[in-house]
Amino acid sequence: MGLSQELYISGLADAQEEDDLWWQMRALQDLGWEDELERFFRDNAERIEAEGTETFRALLAEAQGRENDALEHRKEAVRRGEQPYWFSGSDAEDDDDPEPDAETT
Secondary structure (H helix, E strand, C coil), X not given: CCHHHHHHHHHHHXXXXXXXXXXXXXXXXXXXXXXXXXXXXXXXXXHHHHHCCHXXXXXXXXXXXXXXXXXXXXXXXXXXXXXXXXXXXXXXXXXXXXXXXXXXX
């Protein structure tokens, strides 16, 4: 096992401990663990639908083979100007890099 794989596994464990679904998914993707990723989407589908961003919902729909729904979620993400890396769960107020105020740009 290489160092990068060990780091992703460590990151996955941290994300699981922090209950951060987005980073759990990202670690599973980067590790290439397809079976675990499929199980992740199956086990967390309700929560992603309820709390996830449109981008996250699109990824869920793709994982479930619902391509038309995935496309609609992606369109909605663009309409909302959604940041694709952000998950709107319980950590939403902890964003370290908030969008600038309209007055300052």
